[in-house]
Amino acid sequence: xxxxxxxxxxxxxxxxxxxxxxxxxxxxxxxxxxxxxxxxxxxxxxxxxxxxxxxxxxxxxxxxxxxxxxxxxxxxxxxxxxxxxxxxxxxxxxxxxxxxxxxxxxxxxxxxxxxxxxxxxxxxxxxxxxxxxxxxxxxxxxxxxxxxxxxxxxxxxxxxxxxxxxxxxxxxxxxxxxxxxxxxxxx
Numbered sequence: 001x002x003x004x005x006x007x008x009x010x011x012x013x014x015x016x017x018x019x020x021x022x023x024x025x026x027x028x029x030x031x032x033x034x035x036x037x038x039x040x041x042x043x044x045x046x047x048x049x050x051x052x053x054x055x056x057x058x059x060x061x062x063x064x065x066x067x068x069x070x071x072x073x074x075x076x077x078x079x080x081x082x083x084x085x086x087x088x089x090x091x092x093x094x095x096x097x098x099x100x101x102x103x104x105x106x107x108x109x110x111x112x113x114x115x116x117x118x119x120x121x122x123x124x125x126x127x128x129x130x131x132x133x134x135x136x137x138x139x140x141x142x143x144x145x146x147x148x149x150x151x152x153x154x155x156x157x158x159x160x161x162x163x164x165x166x167x168x169x170x171x172x173x174x175x176x177x178x179x180x181x182x183x184x185x186x187x
Contacts, residue, residue, distance in 0.1 A: 003032050015080040017069025023052050079147075092123045 010025035012018070026049045033041040055063040065071075073088035075081065083091075146152075 003029075006032065014072050014084050015082055017072050017074070017082045019052075019066045019069070019071060022071070023049065026052070092120065 006025060006028035009021065010029060013021035013025045026045060030042075030045050030049065033045055052066075055066060069082065071085075072082040073085055075083070075088065075091075146155075
């Protein structure tokens with residue numbers, strides 16, 4: 001459970017554009033990289049963390065930009081919608097691939113070069129077209145689509161049903177000696 005919480009803290013740091021929380025999350029995640037034998041992360045994550053910790057001393061202007069939240073991409077004005085730069089790149093690449101423009105492109109060096117140069121422009125043109133063709137601009141909405149009263153009410157009903165079910169079941173792993181018949185695994 002602690003690794004899941006560490007990952008959630010990391011995601012939160014990105015979504016909130018919070019550079020100090022980002023560094024804290026990296027500190028929490030490093031031991032798990034060793035434990036799971038993630039060689040590249042084990043090798044480079046501590047170096048990245050040291051770079052982040054010494055950023056104020058070595059590059060004050062870049063540190064200021066990081067503290068202003070410029071280490072993530074904001075594709076809309078919605079709360080909690082910032083994302084890691086590599087994730088934003090993947091989304092932009094997906095726009096190109098959806099149009100059939102990038103299938104098999106890595107096998108042809110000249111086609112790959114053209115795609116690398118034209119890809120961001122084509123992606124921007126597609127986004128502009130989608131924005132112009134829509135009746136409302138979704139990127140200017142500040143609330144997340146799940147922040148509606150209906151969605152929140154539905155979520156709370158599901159939480160309540162789960163809570164009720166867990167309370168009805170009792171303690172499934174309680175030992176039989178305590179007077180309560182716990183659940184037993186099939187033999």
